[in-house]
Amino acid sequence: MTKELLxxxxxxxxxxxxxxxxxxxxxxxxxAVWRWFLGVVKRFLHWLCPKWFKPKTEEIDKN
Incomplete structure (x- = not known):
């Protein structure tokens, strides 16, 4: 091996x-930039149409 090759x-x-x-x-x-951008879009959609994004409520039995 020559010096040039090395x-x-x-x-x-x-x-x-x-x-x-x-x-x-x-x-x-x-x-990181895409996660931030998609988070901003999600918050904007929640603000724009809150009835579309109702949180799921679980019925808890009180016994």
Whole structure:
């Protein structure tokens, strides 16, 4: 193995690691933003039409 081949291999490993770290952070941020956005939409729909989203009530027997 020549020095050039080792150098290219090390560069590829570093590039792949940095890409993986950045990609995973990007995915986590994307998921967080979508969860926040869907929560805002859900709260807006609850505010807009509250009769559609009545909470389920369970009848409790009082014995």
């Amino acid at each position: 150098n290219e291999l090390m560069n590829a490993l570093v590039d792949g690691t940095l890409f993986g770290i950045c990609f995973s952070f990007w995915i986590m941020i994307l998921v």
